[in-house]
Amino acid sequence: MTQGFDGLVPGRRPEGRTLITASWVVGYKDGGHRLLKKGEVVFENGEVLFVGHGFPGEVDRRIDFGNALISPGLIDLDALSDLDTTILGIDNHPGWAKGRVWPRSYVEAGPYEMYTQAELAFQKRFAFGQLLLNGITTAAPIASLFYREWGETVAEFDAAAEAAGDLGLRVYLGPAYRSGGMVLEEPGRMVPVFDEERGFQGLKNAIAYIERQNGRHGDLVRGMLAPDRVETSTLALLQRTDAAARDLGCKFRLHMAQGAMEVDTVRALHGSTAPVWLAKHGLLSDRLIAPHATNATDEDLGLYAENGVSIVHCPLVSGRGGSILRSFSTCRARGINIAMGTDTTPPDMLMNLLTGLITGRVADAAPDRLRCADLFDAATVGGAKALGRADLGHLSPGARADIAVFSLDDTAMAPSIDPITTIVTGGSGKITRAVFVDGRLSMFDRKLAGFDMDEARRQAQAQYDGLVAKYPERSFNHPPVAEIFPPSYPVEGGVNG
Numbered sequence: 322m323t324q325g326f327d328g329l330v331p332g333r334r335p336e337g338r339t340l341i342t343a344s345w346v347v348g349y350k351d352g353g354h355r356l357l358k359k360g361e362v363v364f365e366n367g368e369v370l371f372v373g374h375g376f377p378g379e380v381d382r383r384i385d386f387g388n389a390l391i392s393p394g395l396i397d398l399d400a401l402s403d404l405d406t407t408i409l410g411i412d413n414h415p416g417w418a419k420g421r422v423w424p425r426s427y428v429e430a431g432p433y434e435m436y437t438q439a440e441l442a443f444q445k446r447f448a449f450g451q452l453l454l455n456g457i458t459t460a461a462p463i464a465s466l467f468y469r470e471w472g473e474t475v476a477e478f479d480a481a482a483e484a485a486g487d488l489g490l491r492v493y494l495g496p497a498y499r500s501g502g503m504v505l506e507e508p509g510r511m512v513p514v515f516d517e518e519r520g521f522q523g524l525k526n527a528i529a530y531i532e533r534q535n536g537r538h539g540d541l542v543r544g545m546l547a548p549d550r551v552e553t554s555t556l557a558l559l560q561r562t563d564a565a566a567r568d569l570g571c572k573f574r575l576h577m578a579q580g581a582m583e584v585d586t587v588r589a590l591h592g593s594t595a596p597v598w599l600a601k602h603g604l605l606s607d608r609l610i611a612p613h614a615t616n617a618t619d620e621d622l623g624l625y626a627e628n629g630v631s632i633v634h635c636p637l638v639s640g641r642g643g644s645i646l647r648s649f650s651t652c653r654a655r656g657i658n659i660a661m662g663t664d665t666t667p668p669d670m671l672m673n674l675l676t677g678l679i680t681g682r683v684a685d686a687a688p689d690r691l692r693c694a695d696l697f698d699a700a701t702v703g704g705a706k707a708l709g710r711a712d713l714g715h716l717s718p719g720a721r722a723d724i725a726v727f728s729l730d731d732t733a734m735a736p737s738i739d740p741i742t743t744i745v746t747g748g749s750g751k752i753t754r755a756v757f758v759d760g761r762l763s764m765f766d767r768k769l770a771g772f773d774m775d776e777a778r779r780q781a782q783a784q785y786d787g788l789v790a791k792y793p794e795r796s797f798n799h800p801p802v803a804e805i806f807p808p809s810y811p812v813e814g815g816v817n818g
Contacts, residue, residue, distance in 0.1 A: 323382045332489065332770025334761045337381025338365040343389040344729065345740040348372040349715035354698070356740065362391055364722035367539070367760035372716050388730040389754055390740045393716050394458025394723035395670045396704025398493075398574070398633045399612045399662025402448045402462030402481070404785045408666055409792075409806055411641060417505050419805050420796040421467060424505045427795045428514070435468040435791050440784050442480030447777045449481075449490045451668050453764045454774070455750030456725035458757075459491040459704065459713060461545055461574060461610075463664055468788060468795075472498040472523045472549065475530050486538030488770060489763030491723060493545035493572070493708065495531055498523020501553035503582070505797055513553050513586055520558045524548075528565050535571075539759060545610075546573035551595040552586040559604055566608045572708060574610040574633075578617035580644070596621040596630075605630050610707050612662055614652070615644040626655040631707035634699060636677035638665040648684035649677060649699075650691045660704040661696070667750070670700055671727075675748035693745040722760035728752045 329335065346360030349372070363371040363380060371378075413419045423432065436444070445462070452460050462481065466472060473496035485492040500520025503511045524546070531544030546562050546569075548554045554562075554575070566573040577583065577595035584594060591598040597620060599605050607629035614622070614632040625632060634646055646652065652659055663673055674696040681691040705714030712721050727744050729737050734747040744752065756764040763770065789806070793799045 326384060326765075329384070329762055329765060331762050331765050331768050334367070335382050338363060338370070338379070339382045339384065339760075340376060340380040341384045341386060341391060341724070341726075343386040343391045343726065345389070346372065346391045347393060347716060347741075349717040349720075354694070354701070354715065360391070362716055362724065364724075364757075364760050367722050369716055369718055369720045369722050371718060386726050386754060388728070390727045390729055390744060391716070392456070392725045392727060393701045393714055393720075394725045394756065394758065395456050395700045396459040396660065396708070396714055397452060397457045397663050397668070397670060398461045398610060398660045398704055398707055399463045399635050399664040400448070400452055400457065400460035401464070401663055401665060401668045402460075403444045403464035404447075404781055404788070405666035406465050406467060406788075407638060409789070412809065413806055415509070417509060417511060418797055420792040422503050422505045422511055423467070423795060424797045426799075428504055432470050434470045435788055436784070438474070438476055438480075441474070441477040442484070443777075443780065444784065445477065445481040446484035446488070446772065447774075447781050448668070449484050449488050449492075450769050450772055450774050450777065453488060453490055453756050453769060454753060454767060455667075455669050455671070456727060456753040456756060457490075457663075457668070457670055458723040458725060458763075459493075459708070461493040463662070464497070466497060466499065466502075466549055468791075471502075471519060472496060475526050478530055479534075482534050482537060482542045485541055488772060489541070489758045489761045491541050491713075491758055493543050494534065495527045495545045495547050496523070497547040497549045498527055499549040499553050500555045500558045503553065503586070508797065511582060511586075513590070515553070515555060517555050517557065520548075520555065521561065524558060524561055524565065528569065531569055531571060535569075541759060544569060544571045546571060548573065548575055550583065551575055551577035551599075552583045552590070556602060559599065560602065563604050563606070563608065572608055572610050574612070576612050578611070578621055579613040579615055579639075581616065584616050594618055594621050596624045600624045600628065607631070607709075610660070612664070613639055613646070615639050615646050622652060622655055622657065626657045629658075631658040631660055631703075633660045633662040633707070634677060635662040635664040635673065636680050637663070637669075637673045640676055640680050641665070645680040645684050648691075649681035649695065650685055653695065658703055658706050659699045660707040661700040669750040671744055671750050671752070672748045674700060674745045678745060693742045696745060697741050722757055724755075724757040725753060726755040728754045
């Protein structure tokens with residue numbers, strides 16, 4: 322039997338039956354997580370064989386992670402898969418003046434792809450690496466279409482599937498498509514413009530993609546249909562999407578009840594909120610995964626609960642924009658399944674859990690209706706339920722060996738208390754020590770398989786700077802970059818040429 326970390330190589334499954342242990346293990350029993358002090362997890366060929374104490378069988382390798390928490394891998398159902406443009410708007414408002422909506426002049430000039438295919442492929446790989454560094458083992462990618470010609474392409478998602486296979490990340494993929502986009506006609510006035518046939522073609526391409534890619538890389542790749550936004554989707558497109566999801570046996574994700582512009586647009590187009598509109602046409606079901614619900618009415622939430630819709634809570638990006646879910650505990654009490662998403666830089670799920678705890682208690686105006694464990698459940702079993710995967714989100718015999726190991730000896734988290742409370746209130750994925758996906762070591766000591774994140778970080782910055790330089794072309798009245806995105810404080814100094 323091999324002891325310790327010798328021979329543990331990112332990108333490979335440890336040979337034979339492997340036992341890992343630590344000061345704490347999150348086990349699973351009777352439908353809920355359990356904390357095992359000095360527990361053990363045994364897995365082989367991608368499957369968990371044992372969770373508990375004193376494994377009676379033989380093992381080929383024993384690894385002790387010491388003062389750490391062995392956890393089910395985190396599930397991110399709104400996972401950033403590009404170089405985040407929303408951070409450009411943190412202190413730069415209003416969005417319509419900062420390139421967040423296409424002005425009419427840009428539309429008439431002809432929207433174009435602001436990245437090359439190579440750059441689109443790179444940003445998926447870089448984003449997937451960041452997810453693994455944060456303990457995320459399953460992801461449903463999300464990216465902005467603001468800098469795209471229209472929707473996402475099959476070519477970039479072929480590259481995304483390869484990146485997931487190479488890095489060892491479980492993914493639910495499908496190129497985003499839409500039948501319309503918001504256009505800025507004049508300051509503050511945005512209207513939807515539709516091209517339904519283009520949406521139908523995008524759906525057709527997504528279906529063909531899923532049929533071709535589903536199950537690849539040892540079943541790490543599965544399909545998900547992703548119409549981009551409810552306000553720019555026609556009824557016919559959503560009906561065809563729902564039918565395709567049923568035929569393919571997959572889920573579809575649709576952003577709705579997430580912002581004032583969407584709510585106002587949908588009311589103008591359809592006379593109701595988006596969930597009410599979809600319910601009227603029989604489009605709410607457990608096939609639907611719906612970020613973000615921050616602008617959902619009581620009626621909307623009741624319809625979600627009645628029809629088995631899962632919501633994806635992304636508290637960091639929502640809170641940064643001034644909105645919160647009202648509230649996590651209320652949704653849970655209604656019986657709504659809640660999953661978690663990151664949806665922004667940093668793609669740090671633990672930071673999102675802390676933000677969700679804080680904003681949830683603010684929404685409740687009380688500290689005792691929401692616990693750290695509730696957020697942790699959403700990031701594990703809640704995500705698995707949304708996907709219809711009974712074999713993910715928990716550690717028990719028969720589950721897939723998707724495991725994250727979080728260090729508990731970080732001096733920033735001293736003193737430690739209950740391990741779940743400690744990692745949630747610690748609020749940083751930087752404590753992630755190791756990640757196994759389907760039994761394969763995908764990250765260890767901040768290193769990935771065949772991908773140098775330090776070098777990639779430099780490439781990502783250069784690519785991002787090139788994108789930002791193009792913002793005047795697609796901003797109202799075409800102001801210079803320095804005016805669109807001014808610095809926080811006046812900048813002095815520099816090197817003279």
